[in-house]
Amino acid sequence: MTNISEIHVTKTIVNEFLDDFINNILDSDVVVVGSGPCGATAAKYCAEKGLKTVMIERNLYAGGGMWQGGYLMPKNTVGAPANKILEECGVHLKDAGNGLYVCDSFDMVSKMLSSACDAGVKLLNSTNVDDLILKEDHVDGVVIQWFPAKQMPPFMTCMDPIAIRSKVVIDATGHDSLLVKRLSEQRPGIPVPKGCGSLWVDEAEKQTVELTHEIYPGLIVAGMSATSTYGAPRMGPIFGGMLLAGKKAAQLAYDKIKGGKAKSSMGMKIRHKSPEVLVTE
Numbered sequence: 001m002t003n004i005s006e007i008h009v010t011k012t013i014v015n016e017f018l019d020d021f022i023n024n025i026l027d028s029d030v031v032v033v034g035s036g037p038c039g040a041t042a043a044k045y046c047a048e049k050g051l052k053t054v055m056i057e058r059n060l061y062a063g064g065g066m067w068q069g070g071y072l073m074p075k076n077t078v079g080a081p082a083n084k085i086l087e088e089c090g091v092h093l094k095d096a097g098n099g100l101y102v103c104d105s106f107d108m109v110s111k112m113l114s115s116a117c118d119a120g121v122k123l124l125n126s127t128n129v130d131d132l133i134l135k136e137d138h139v140d141g142v143v144i145q146w147f148p149a150k151q152m153p154p155f156m157t158c159m160d161p162i163a164i165r166s167k168v169v170i171d172a173t174g175h176d177s178l179l180v181k182r183l184s185e186q187r188p189g190i191p192v193p194k195g196c197g198s199l200w201v202d203e204a205e206k207q208t209v210e211l212t213h214e215i216y217p218g219l220i221v222a223g224m225s226a227t228s229t230y231g232a233p234r235m236g237p238i239f240g241g242m243l244l245a246g247k248k249a250a251q252l253a254y255d256k257i258k259g260g261k262a263k264s265s266m267g268m269k270i271r272h273k274s275p276e277v278l279v280t281e
């Protein structure tokens with residue numbers, strides 16, 4: 001039998017949250033915005049590389065689009081070599097031929113998230129990233145608000161958000177491309193996200209990975225957010241490109257933080273045309 005008081009439960013939650021927030025979240029190496037297949041993969045690999053990593057998700061639950069395969073059917077497909085990422089997490093895959101693999105969506109989401117937690121990723125759920133911290137020439141973190149607070153009637157929404165600092169922010173917000181959108185309103189040369197084009201599986205999978213890059217110093221656009229930024233084709237219910245894009249985003253973040261140098265998506269050098277504009281050669 002236990003003898004646990006109500007006050008003890010509350011105090012434990014409050015103390016633990018504040019301690020975690022101040023020591024592990026407030027000032028981190030990488031903030032990954034969005035916990036879909038791309039964000040979860042990026043966060044897992046960042047943490048495995050030893051980076052202090054926070055993944056932020058506006059929903060109560062993490063996983064983004066991974067919970068459903070297509071047409072509301074809980075079967076997810078990935079193309080090689082992304083199957084290796086899932087195998088590493090312990091996901092049970094079935095070979096469907098021609099380099100295509102299939103798994104249960106619940107198996108994929110739970111094992112990917114579990115693998116990210118094991119690597120040390122901190123998750124903030126029910127938390128909306130409203131904006132970037134944007135300094136003169138780089139992104140310096142994100143602005144956050146409780147997602148439920150965002151749903152309140154307009155006369156109550158005069159509540160200011162708070163901020164988290166990070167060396168790198170990964171925009172893995174999916175179709176919204178939220179952070180690129182915010183940046184495009186303030187920095188010339190940053191494209192206004194146009195949304196994805198029509199379906200073409202192979203090409204979309206390839207482009208999703210290629211388009212994942214550091215779009216502005218301190219901001220990496222990844223996965224469907226990158227696809228939507230540039231109007232590349234949609235890929236439909238296949239997740240391999242998202243996983244590979246997440247892994248690439250983690251490598252870019254690591255190189256930037258540990259190597260102190262920025263690289264574009266194609267491995268080209270990045271130079272600054274003006275304090276505001278980032279161009280690739």
Ligand code: 48F
Nearest residue numbers: 034035036037038057058064065128129173174223224238
């Ligand atoms: O949409 P999502 O799964 O993006 P992804 O990881 O993968 C795309 C595929 O799921 C799918 C596809 C290809 O297979 O067609 O679309 O690139 O995950 C994006 C996550 O970001 C959260 C959102 O709730 C979702 O879980 N998100 C979006 N905006 C915000 C956010 C925000 N402002 N703050 C916090 N979370």
